[in-house]
Amino acid sequence: MDTVSVNKFRDNLKTLVEQVVSQHEPLKVTRRAGEAFVVMSADDWEREQETLYVLQNQDLMRQIANSLETHTRGQGYTPTNEQMDEIIGI
Incomplete structure (x- = not known):
């Protein structure tokens, strides 16, 4: 599973979401002051x-x-x- 910072995720939202959906690979998003979260297709x-x-x-x-x-x-x-x-x- 790839990991990106929340800032990179925000800046590249459309591209990263398309990647998650098309490649069927979840993406872990890390935050400096909080829990990480995972983005995956429905x-x-x-x-x-x-x-x-x-x-x-x-x-x-x-x-x-x-x-x-x-x-x-x-x-x-x-x-x-x-x-x-x-x-x-x-």
Whole structure:
């Protein structure tokens, strides 16, 4: 994660925000007399929230672990070619 001072952030706001959005990389902004803050795109923030939800949900994590275990043993669900086409959007 790149870091810039709040002064540099203010002076280059448009460019830095465009960089954060297009590169999907958060930017840490430091302040001389206060806490630093992070700038990230709304899409990236929503993705982070979804990830946190899954990681904090014990039932979902259990399902993922069980799925990985059956897949590793070769006993997992195998979709048909038609289902795979639908999944990957062909």
